[in-house]
Amino acid sequence: xxxxxxxxxxxxxxxxxxxxxxxxxxxxxxxxxxxxxxxxxxxxxxxxxxxxxxxxxxxxxxxxxxxxxxxxxxxxxxxxxxxxxxxxxxxxxxxxxxxxxxxxxxxxxxxxxxxxxxxxxxxxxxxxxxxxxxxxxxxxxxxxxxxxxxxxxxxxxxxxxxxxxxxxxxxxxxxxxxxxxxxxxxxxxxxxxxxxxxxxxxxxxxxxxxxxxxxxxxxxxxxxxxxxxxxxxxxxxxxxxxxxxxxxxxxxxxxxxxxxxxxxxxxxxxxxxxxxxxxxxxxxxxxxxxxxxxxxxxxxxxxxxxxxxxxxxxxxxxxxxxxxxxxxxxxxxxxxxxxxxxxxxxxxxxxxxxxxxxxxxxxxxxxxxx
Numbered sequence: 375x376x377x378x379x380x381x382x383x384x385x386x387x388x389x390x391x392x393x394x395x396x397x398x399x400x401x402x403x404x405x406x407x408x409x410x411x412x413x414x415x416x417x418x419x420x421x422x423x424x425x426x427x428x429x430x431x432x433x434x435x436x437x438x439x440x441x442x443x444x445x446x447x448x449x450x451x452x453x454x455x456x457x458x459x460x461x462x463x464x465x466x467x468x469x470x471x472x473x474x475x476x477x478x479x480x481x482x483x484x485x486x487x488x489x490x491x492x493x494x495x496x497x498x499x500x501x502x503x504x505x506x507x508x509x510x511x512x513x514x515x516x517x518x519x520x521x522x523x524x525x526x527x528x529x530x531x532x533x534x535x536x537x538x539x540x541x542x543x544x545x546x547x548x549x550x551x552x553x554x555x556x557x558x559x560x561x562x563x564x565x566x567x568x569x570x571x572x573x574x575x576x577x578x579x580x581x582x583x584x585x586x587x588x589x590x591x592x593x594x595x596x597x598x599x600x601x602x603x604x605x606x607x608x609x610x611x612x613x614x615x616x617x618x619x620x621x622x623x624x625x626x627x628x629x630x631x632x633x634x635x636x637x638x639x640x641x642x643x644x645x646x647x648x649x650x651x652x653x654x655x656x657x658x659x660x661x662x663x664x665x666x667x668x669x670x671x672x673x674x675x676x677x678x679x680x681x682x683x684x685x686x687x688x689x690x691x692x693x694x695x696x697x698x699x700x701x702x703x704x705x706x707x708x709x710x711x712x713x714x715x716x717x718x719x720x721x722x723x724x725x726x727x728x729x730x731x732x733x734x735x736x737x738x739x740x741x742x743x744x
Contacts, residue, residue: 378741379466380405383415383481384473385437386499392578392607393658394497395421397531397554398473401495402430404557404733413465415477420607420633427635433461437476448513451476458484469741475499475514479521486524493740494522495529496539496549498655498676504543522547527740532656532677552736553680554656555729559665564643573702574603574644576637576659577651579611579630584650584673584692586618591650591698593622600627600706605640607633642666645712646705652692654678664723667716671701681727686719 382405384398395418402412402425414425417435425432436454458481462470470485472478473495485492503518522528530536530549539549573592577583585604592602602624604615612630619625634640641647647663649672654660656677663670664681672678673692683689688704690697705712 376742377410378405378468378738379411379413380469380471380741381413381415381462381465381467381481382471382473383435383477384421385415385417385435385477386474393554393655394473396658397495397497399424399428399430400555400557400729401471401733401737403428404730405738406430407730408734408738410738413461413467415461415481424635431465435477452480455480455483455487459487462488462490469493471495473497475503475518479514479517482521482524491741492525493527493529494525495531496535496655497531498535498653500528500546501535501538501542504539504546506542519543519545529737529740532680534677534680535655550740552732552740553677553727554658554661555727555732556658556661556665556723557729558724559638559642559662562642562666563639565639567643568601571600571645571706572603572643573600573646573648573706574605574641575648575650576605576641576662577649578607578609579604579615580609582652584652585615587693587695587698588648588650589615589618589622589624589628590695591648591702592627593624594695594699595702595706597706598627602628603631603640603644604628605631605634605637638662638666641668644668646671646702648698648702649673649678650690650692650698651675651678656680661723661727664719664727667720669705669712669715670719671698671705681723682719686715686722688715 382398382402384395399421402414405412414430414432415435417437422432436457469491470481471493472481482492504515528549529552531554536549536551579585619628641663647668647670649660651673654676660681670687674689675692688701690701
């Protein structure tokens with residue numbers, strides 16, 4: 375089999391790394407494991423640090439942090455196409471694989487000029503970029519649609535997102551469904567905790583992750599023997615949520631853990647995992663918790679029902695603290711139910727969402743057939 379050089383590009387979220395940034399890194403690791411030569415382009419420092427730890431060749435991305443929409447931005451920033459032409463030639467790239475908004479345009483144009491194979495992965499960006507009715511900058515929409523014609527494949531990571539993209543952009547080329555996944559966890563060392571039960575999540579501290587609802591739902595438990603762990607980057611909002619914890623009277627029961635390099639060790643110590651997001655493409659955090667056999671409560675949004683249902687988790691509606699309280703209570707009082715749900719979702723995750731297998735069976739053949 376030919377060893378490919380793949381340029382993987384994901385530049386969004388400068389303050390914190392999210393699931394899409396982890397996906398790009400995981401793809402690079404899986405490709406390297408399979409004998410290929412990935413080059414990762416990102417401006418996200420945490421992702422660069424992880425790439426270094428995993429001996430993944432990486433390049434600091436060219437990305438305008440403020441994501442300006444001014445006329446000057448659209449005159450100057452397309453010059454990045456020439457930078458990508460240099461990178462592709464310098465590293466002997468065979469396949470260009472962008473995963474973020476501007477890079478869909480500029481990296482694809484560079485790949486097209488150099489006659490390279492181009493594959494996109496969409497992490498819930500396209501349905502917003504291409505919404506002709508609600509999106510406030512039709513210029514970028516036109517650019518993305520034109521650049522998409524250079525892509526041999528556009529990967530959607532969930533049925534939900536694929537449907538949403540088709541609805542807002544029937545003029546986009548056909549998309550291919552390949553679900554997200556994570557690596558089967560190894561060498562897990564759950565962090566030490568007290569005798570209290572732990573309810574936790576792994577998400578950036580931002581509004582649309584449902585953090586406020588989770589804290590309100592937790593506060594309503596009124597259970598001194600349960601603590602709440604908030605794992606994930608602060609996104610500049612730590613003080614806001616600390617103040618909310620004070621207002622709810624739960625500050626002594628909430629741990630703000632921030633971003634960590636080995637989140638699995640933290641999640642493995644949680645007794646109940648809650649993912650109360652308002653919107654979701656196909657959550658890596660949920661799949662990681664599933665791989666660790668954690669009983670999961672999650673909102674019925676986006677691609678989440680493609681991961682769990684009420685046989686292997688608890689689905690609730692978003693923005694509903696009462697539903698969170700009730701679901702947590704249901705699991706906390708029944709250890710056998712927690713184990714049953716955790717075992718069921720772990721088996722499903724190992725069967726369907728092992729990322730090394732997904733890359734080798736679905737993504738690499740995609741590169742090779744193009």
